[in-house]
Amino acid sequence: MPVPIIQLDHVSKRYPNGFLALENVSLALHTGDIHALLGENGAGKSTLMNILYGVHEPTEGGVLMEGREVVHRRPADAIANGIGMVHQHFKLVMPFTVTENLALVAKGAKRSAFRRHTDARAFMERFGIDLDPAAVVGQLPLALQQRVEILKALVNETRVLLLDEPSTILTPAEIDNLYFTLRRICDQGTAVAVVTHNVDEVLANTDRYTVLKRGRTNGTGLIAETNSAQLVERIVGHAVSNAARIGAERTPGTECLALRDVSLRPSSGSPGLHQIDLTLRAGEVVGVAGVEGNGQTELFDLLAGQRQPDSGSLKHSTQDISVALVPQDRHHEGLSLDLSVAQNLLYPRIMAGEFRRGGLLDHGAVGEQAKVMIDVSDIRTHSHATPARSLSGGNQQKIVLARALDQAASVVVVYQPTRGLDVAAAEAVLTRLAQAADNGTCVVVISSNIEELIRVSDRILVVNGGRMTGEVKGAEMSVKAIGPLMTLGRQSHSSALETADA
């Protein structure tokens, strides 16, 4: 076997707060291979990537490139050694153009290579990526921002490309396109490592895999020699059926909220909404499917009462209809990161005047109630007093969801509830949403993960360009039926989808 381009040799990483994120992990990446890194939330995948990229240094063990030990103290060292990284949270300067973002990354002789937009366009064409180099990055949809991230990682003679959960924000067709691009990059003499949760995606598109579990290696090998059941087993430790429907058939109850002919004017970066008719009933799960940036955020804002329709009407059927929210961006809208887990879980109730004793806040009672919720929602934290910031993304999401469901609202609107969550955590979230609907809540799930919507929804509305392009329910709900509705009018995407289906 040839010498790997880059290797982690028995690496351990202990953070200053004492948390052991990685323990004795080894990994080898080979030129021309796509290597999948699998694992649950908090398994250490991001830490591993950050060590390869020089953001963190290992506490023990070392990094070898072509068999020789290297030390990456900062990203600049890793970049100098030909390593490029696509972060999960994009490292883009949003007010800058595509070209300016590429120019920032350029080192040495490459510096003069991105002076003009035409230079950037020529560079993008090498990888079959079609983007307006003069576009302001902050105004591009997420999938295109991700392309800019990938291009940035390729600017300097890159021999190792690392991607941290690139597929979570993409639709199935966009995921196919992503791997098409990655394969092209691989074939030009690069090793690619992808962190992901999606086992099907790994089986269809990658060459090797490594599974991490609680900071340790839990299996590595060739994709050709494994299968779906085995990988899932290694990731979660017990088999999870990822096709079964969650929850029984439901009979929707009384109407609780109705949109009639609602429109929002389009603006830069937003398609607006066009003549949306929608009736929400108690005790049903309504899925909203669509490619990111096709009116979902606008719909969320309307239902949340954060925006008013420019035309049409939004009516609550009775006065006491309330709406609870799980917003898209849990860091900014969902949580106060520096407050404790308990305060984050209970602040709507604290604000409403609960947990008072003699006019003061009874922290003991808040803590006791929070402990119950932490148990029920399986939030993994040192204690209820830990700041939300120090929890992993999946556990932060569990806090936001637990709070929304705790409010006993008539309508719960959740945006991408399982983004960035591992298989087991996603399963738990979906089950809780289904239970809420069984108990009479109207649950609206906005997501670009069609399979998950099919499993949990009673009916699915599809949005495209701010219009509702279709509604499917019951046995009609399938990727084949929904995919074309989502990507209507986008020839390249629908053809990619057909290829994938064939």
Next chain:
Amino acid sequence: MDLNSVTIALFLAAGVRMSVPVLLAALGELVSERAGVFTIGLEGLMLFGAVASAVGLAMTGSPVAALAIGMLGGTLAAVVLALGTVLARANQIVMGIGFNLLAMGVTSLIRQLVLGDTPPAGSLRSVTMMKLPWLSDLPVVGRALFSQSPVFYAAVLLAVALWLMFRFSRLGLLLRAAGENASALDAAGQPVLRLRFGAALFTGMLAGLGGAYLCIIASGGTFIDDMTAGRGYLAIAISIFARWLPLRTLLVAFALGLLEALQFQGQYLGIQIATPLLMATPFVVALVAWVVMGRVGAAPGDLGKPFLRGAGH
């Protein structure tokens, strides 16, 4: 006196003279703010520049050397400030205000210990006035704009140079990125702290020159305690009001210079406004700028946020 070309020219010339120290400091502030460092300590940096230039003049007798020493003083003071705000990641506002208080005390002490009471001797004309050939003979503007201190011409050229740098150069791109999204710049492998530190020192150098102008050119080489009298804060407001654009900073500084000049020249122009009111005007304008700042979307995204690798997660 009537409004005529001479009184107008004198008024404009006074406006230009008043604007030079705040213009220099505002250009410096603009650079560090673009790079993400909010230099509240600008006032203190100007004071250090002023006292350093006074000491320089007393030691060398050369006004040109005094200005250079003023710049050096501002730069050295900025090293202290930047060690705290950039490298040690202190709160930029708290550190800046503390630094200003410190500067008032320390510069006063230096004056008492080093400068004494003897007024500086020798001509300062080499730095106070340089008539540009041909241009200075033009009516009105000749006297207003082209019979000024060489420091003024340098400040105008500098504003143009900064505009070119931010718009067209790679360094400008890197500095702007350090202010907009420092962790993105770091992930791109660029030295965020070095860029910010450099920007902070540049700010110190310009604020130092602004202070030196006040001392050497506007006050005949005599350092007076707290002689900046809030001009550092005014300069911060100017950079915000000008939305961090160098050429707009030039215009805003000149406009405020004219307001200040009204105190002295207003009566010649026949304007009857109480002097205290006029003295307060620039600061009222500054206050408005601070309020407006919260609403302006154009502020650098990471302005005032200390950079710490990995703090985003």
